[in-house]
Amino acid sequence: MREVAVIGVGLQRFGELWEMSLRDLCADVGRRAMEDAAVETVDSIVVGCMSSGLFAEQEHVGSLVADALGLTGVPATRVEAACASGGLAFRSGVAEVASGMSDVVLVIGAEKMTDVPGDRATAILATAADQEHEAFHGVTFAGLAAMVARAYMERYGATPEDLAAVAVKNHRHAALNPLAQFRNPITVEAVLESPLVADPLRVLDCAPLSDGAAAVVLCPLDMARSRARRPVVRVAGVAAATDRLALYRHPDVTRLPAIEVAGRRAFAMAKMTPADVDLAELHDAFTIMEICALEELGFADRGKGAEAARSGSTALGGELPVNVSGGLKAKGHPVGATGVSQVGELVLQLRGEAGERQVGGARVGLSENIGGIGGTAVVAILERLE
Amino acid sequence: MREVAVIGVGLQRFGELWEMSLRDLCADVGRRAMEDAAVETVDSIVVGCMSSGLFAEQEHVGSLVADALGLTGVPATRVEAACASGGLAFRSGVAEVASGMSDVVLVIGAEKMTDVPGDRATAILATAADQEHEAFHGVTFAGLAAMVARAYMERYGATPEDLAAVAVKNHRHAALNPLAQFRNPITVEAVLESPLVADPLRVLDCAPLSDGAAAVVLCPLDMARSRARRPVVRVAGVAAATDRLALYRHPDVTRLPAIEVAGRRAFAMAKMTPADVDLAELHDAFTIMEICALEELGFADRGKGAEAARSGSTALGGELPVNVSGGLKAKGHPVGATGVSQVGELVLQLRGEAGERQVGGARVGLSENIGGIGGTAVVAILERLE
Numbered sequence: 001m002r003e004v005a006v007i008g009v010g011l012q013r014f015g016e017l018w019e020m021s022l023r024d025l026c027a028d029v030g031r032r033a034m035e036d037a038a039v040e041t042v043d044s045i046v047v048g049c050m051s052s053g054l055f056a057e058q059e060h061v062g063s064l065v066a067d068a069l070g071l072t073g074v075p076a077t078r079v080e081a082a083c084a085s086g087g088l089a090f091r092s093g094v095a096e097v098a099s100g101m102s103d104v105v106l107v108i109g110a111e112k113m114t115d116v117p118g119d120r121a122t123a124i125l126a127t128a129a130d131q132e133h134e135a136f137h138g139v140t141f142a143g144l145a146a147m148v149a150r151a152y153m154e155r156y157g158a159t160p161e162d163l164a165a166v167a168v169k170n171h172r173h174a175a176l177n178p179l180a181q182f183r184n185p186i187t188v189e190a191v192l193e194s195p196l197v198a199d200p201l202r203v204l205d206c207a208p209l210s211d212g213a214a215a216v217v218l219c220p221l222d223m224a225r226s227r228a229r230r231p232v233v234r235v236a237g238v239a240a241a242t243d244r245l246a247l248y249r250h251p252d253v254t255r256l257p258a259i260e261v262a263g264r265r266a267f268a269m270a271k272m273t274p275a276d277v278d279l280a281e282l283h284d285a286f287t288i289m290e291i292c293a294l295e296e297l298g299f300a301d302r303g304k305g306a307e308a309a310r311s312g313s314t315a316l317g318g319e320l321p322v323n324v325s326g327g328l329k330a331k332g333h334p335v336g337a338t339g340v341s342q343v344g345e346l347v348l349q350l351r352g353e354a355g356e357r358q359v360g361g362a363r364v365g366l367s368e369n370i371g372g373i374g375g376t377a378v379v380a381i382l383e384r385l386e
Numbered sequence: 387m388r389e390v391a392v393i394g395v396g397l398q399r400f401g402e403l404w405e406m407s408l409r410d411l412c413a414d415v416g417r418r419a420m421e422d423a424a425v426e427t428v429d430s431i432v433v434g435c436m437s438s439g440l441f442a443e444q445e446h447v448g449s450l451v452a453d454a455l456g457l458t459g460v461p462a463t464r465v466e467a468a469c470a471s472g473g474l475a476f477r478s479g480v481a482e483v484a485s486g487m488s489d490v491v492l493v494i495g496a497e498k499m500t501d502v503p504g505d506r507a508t509a510i511l512a513t514a515a516d517q518e519h520e521a522f523h524g525v526t527f528a529g530l531a532a533m534v535a536r537a538y539m540e541r542y543g544a545t546p547e548d549l550a551a552v553a554v555k556n557h558r559h560a561a562l563n564p565l566a567q568f569r570n571p572i573t574v575e576a577v578l579e580s581p582l583v584a585d586p587l588r589v590l591d592c593a594p595l596s597d598g599a600a601a602v603v604l605c606p607l608d609m610a611r612s613r614a615r616r617p618v619v620r621v622a623g624v625a626a627a628t629d630r631l632a633l634y635r636h637p638d639v640t641r642l643p644a645i646e647v648a649g650r651r652a653f654a655m656a657k658m659t660p661a662d663v664d665l666a667e668l669h670d671a672f673t674i675m676e677i678c679a680l681e682e683l684g685f686a687d688r689g690k691g692a693e694a695a696r697s698g699s700t701a702l703g704g705e706l707p708v709n710v711s712g713g714l715k716a717k718g719h720p721v722g723a724t725g726v727s728q729v730g731e732l733v734l735q736l737r738g739e740a741g742e743r744q745v746g747g748a749r750v751g752l753s754e755n756i757g758g759i760g761g762t763a764v765v766a767i768l769e770r771l772e
Binding site: 001002021023050051053054056057058059060061062063064066067071072073074075076077078079080081082088091092094095096098099100101123124127128129130131132135136239240241242243244245246249257258261262371372375376 | 387388407409436437439440442443444445446447448449450452453457458459460461462463464465466467468474477478480481482484485486487509510513514515516517518521522625626627628629630631632635643644647648757758761762
């Protein structure tokens with residue numbers, strides 16, 4: 001298997017971007033990433049996008065994006081796995097470079113979510129769950145995540161304050177990130193006083209609806225080395241896993257086993273352990289999800305993930321900084337963009353280009369991106385070469 | 387690049403399959419393909435599906451399908467490129483095996499189209515066009531294809547009878563295929579008397595709305611050789627290309643250049659020319675599209691594709707049998723399934739297992755699958771090894 005490097009990153013600020021269409025968002029980050037990589041064209045494009053059909057009545061997104069970038073002729077593939085669409089697009093791009101089918105691949109993640117009313121957006125996001133057995137009956141994603149949170153709190157004695165600490169930490173990080181949707185620091189009290197969405201989750205436990213896109217450029221590691229314009233970042237490991245789609249079929253509602261499986265595979269591919277990781281971008285669509293991810297990936301023992309944010313160990317400057325970008329919670333969560341955006345953040349960190357939120361001396365970064373309540377999980381491990 | 391073989395095929399009859407959901411369709415063909423390949427599990431799943439979101443309010447199809455097949459944990463990727471979703475999923479599966487990331491990959495194509503009213507299905511299919519510049523203004527796919535047909539007829543003097551001959555041939559072929567949606571032979575007169583959909587295209591120039599799925603199993607060529615249960619079918623070439631998404635931006639409305647580009651790349655990869663091909667499955671969503679594809683792929687000179695069906699050269703027993711399965715026109719066209727179904731048909735033909743519609747001595751087969759009006763094209767070339 002040919003080794004793969006990330007040589008370009010294109011990010012933009014997430015938010016309610018009413019002046020830009022899905023096409024505009026993708027073209028903007030695609031151009032930025034190609035400029036950052038100093039490439040004039042690419043051999044292939046992969047676009048991660050969850051539901052352009054339901055959000056914008058536009059399928060065939062690969063062709064749309066290739067066309068918008070002026071890259072007519074270049075093969076373009078859209079990949080979908082709900083909120084893990086971006087992470088899975090990254091994995092598909094890595095496979096394409098690794099196979100030798102393409103040398104330079106542009107991976108874009110994007111979602112345009114705020115052109116529909118909020119309740120419609122909630123219904124669209126529920127199509128990531130099992131439509132026939134869950135969504136049709138009215139459950140929302142916050143409702144499903146709340147069941148995980150409630151079960152976790154019952155079993156391990158975690159408190160609403162533990163959950164709130166995750167949001168507080170990630171907002172604090174976002175204040176240092178000029179590309180974050182929410183740069184306002186918040187307090188535990190503010191979280192606990194915010195409106196209930198689905199008990200025990202409150203508004204400030206939940207990632208927002210966002211528009212946005214992110215892009216990275218991949219190429220063979222040898223090619224990246226020979227260019228050597230800046231620190232070379234290699235894809236040490238990338239792996240995906242699925243799980244039972246419907247939450248009611250999970251044997252243990254406090255667990256998201258796809259994350260564990262994908263993490264184990266990615267660590268094996270990278271020949272690393274959790275102790276090797278210097279920073280992580282985890283999928284905190286809801287505060288409980290960051291806690292579960294810490295445990296599934298082996299960064300915390302079972303039931304101990306809830307202590308991490310409160311103790312400061314996952315804050316910038318702590319033992320394992322988590323979501324220094326602000327995470328989905330505060331950086332924003334345009335669902336198809338998230339997985340690619342996480343990888344982009346890691347690359348900036350590993351190159352030492354992350355400004356005020358830089359994790360000193362970061363050499364290995366991990367991203368974890370899930371779809372649904374863990375029906376899909378994708379874990380990537382990036383490493384800066386000396 | 388590791389060479390890839392197709393070792394299993396799972397097909398089902400296309401039609402109005404109201405008793406089966408999208409999940410059921412995928413699980414059925416997935417099981418058939420794995421049984422045909424004699425594998426108990428797979429390392430990865432790729433699902434081609436255009437618009438489960440709009441047709442069934444169900445995204446996250448990879449996880450849905452892995453779960454339905456009892457393959458929890460296996461990575462699953464959904465690929466979308468409108469009506470080329472299946473062909474592009476096949477290409478993604480090939481890349482994954484070629485990279486070494488996975489050994490055995492199950493590729494499924496599927497679409498459930500008849501659970502919504504026909505006019506809604508037409509609107510959903512139009513999301514393969516440029517929503518902002520075409521679909522929003524009310525144009526349908528038949529409308530776009532009709533513009534291609536009209537321009538082609540004007541330029542080359544082709545007649546409605548030339549178009550009709552394609553439908554007549556493909557219905558004749560479908561009568562020999564027990565899995566075809568329409569097994570009734572039709573006449574040129576019947577086509578010309580059928581209701582106009584978009585002048586000059588009539589109902590019998592158009593592929594139907596269909597439910598259905600198809601699957602194939604891929605593995606490294608070396609592994610296929612060592613199993614040697616039956617003739618080994620290798621993927622000699624597979625390539626994709628994009629084009630400007632909106633038809634009004636095509637410099638020449640009679641051309642579908644993405645097919646030419648993808649074809650050239652696939653032939654180069656296979657080190658073959660059109661003369662090496664023994665049979666082809668071409669994307670005849672509308673009769674004019676089979677004619678254009680013959681020309682773009684180098685099987686006919688410009689303006690001469692229209693003569694092929696009438697002369698009999700593309701019929702079973704002719705020089706280059708095209709769409710012996712019945713094609714999209716008569717076998718049916720569940721859009722995401724089509725590209726995988728084409729590959730499945732080629733494998734059966736190359737193995738000599740195609741029954742009454744067998745092309746004698748077939749050694750090399752080509753499939754061509756497009757999305758939109760050629761915004762995406764995927765061409766695959768399969769070869770039976772001795």
